[in-house]
Amino acid sequence: MALTEQQVYDAIKPIEDPELHLGIVDLGLIYGVDINPQPEGEEVKLTMTFTSPFCPYGPQLKTQVQRALATLPGVKNALVNIVFTPPWDPRTMASEECKIALGLGWSEEEGQGGPGDELESQR
Numbered sequence: 670m671a672l673t674e675q676q677v678y679d680a681i682k683p684i685e686d687p688e689l690h691l692g693i694v695d696l697g698l699i700y701g702v703d704i705n706p707q708p709e710g711e712e713v714k715l716t717m718t719f720t721s722p723f724c725p726y727g728p729q730l731k732t733q734v735q736r737a738l739a740t741l742p743g744v745k746n747a748l749v750n751i752v753f754t755p756p757w758d759p760r761t762m763a764s765e766e767c768k769i770a771l772g773l774g775w776s777e778e779e780g781q782g783g784p785g786d787e788l789e790s791q792r
Contacts, residue, residue, distance in 0.1 A: 672711045672743055677702045680737045681715075687726045691770055693717070693734070697762025700752065710745025713738050717749065718757045727751065 682694045693699060703714040715734060719727045731749050738747035759771055 671706065672704050672713070672741060674702050674704065676741060677704070677713060677715065677738065680741055681734055684730070684733050684737060686720060687729065689720065689771070691763075691767050693730065695764040695767045696720070696757075696759065697764070697767075698757060707745060711741075711743045712746040712748070713741070713744055714748045714750060716752055718752055720757055720759075722753050 678694055678699070681699070682692055684693050685691060686693055686696060686698070689696065698717050698719065700716040700718060702716075705712040705714070715738060717731075717734065719730065724730070731751060735747050735749045738744060738749070741747075759768060760773055763771065763773075
C-alpha cells in the first residue's frame with residue numbers, strides 16, 4: 670500500500686513547537702509534502718518553516734520531523750527542507766484553535782480592539 674499525505678501529517682501532528690507548546694501542523698509550519706515512490710522504498714520530502722528564522726529550536730524540530738518521517742512504513746529516505754518564503758504568519762496559516770491560543774482569536778470585523786469589545790457596546 671502506498672504512503673499517503675495524510676499518513677505523513679498524522680505522523681508529525683504530535684510534534685510541538687517547544688516554545689509555544691502547539692503542534693507544528695496546527696501552527697501552519699508545514700508548507701508541503703512530496704511522496705516519490707522509488708524501487709527501494711518511498712522518498713518523502715517535506716517543506717516547512719519555523720516561527721522565526723532565528724528559532725533556537727529549529728534544528729531540534731527538523732530532527733524530530735525527520736525521525737517521524739523515517740519511522741513510516743516503506744519510507745527509505747526522509748528529507749526535510751526548511752524555507753522562510755513565505756514568512757510564517759499565524760493570522761493566515763494557523764488553525765483557529767492555535768489562533769485563539771496565540772491571542773489572535775478575533776477578527777477586526779468583530780470589533781476594533783479584541784475580546785471585550787462586546788462589553789463596551791453594552792454599556
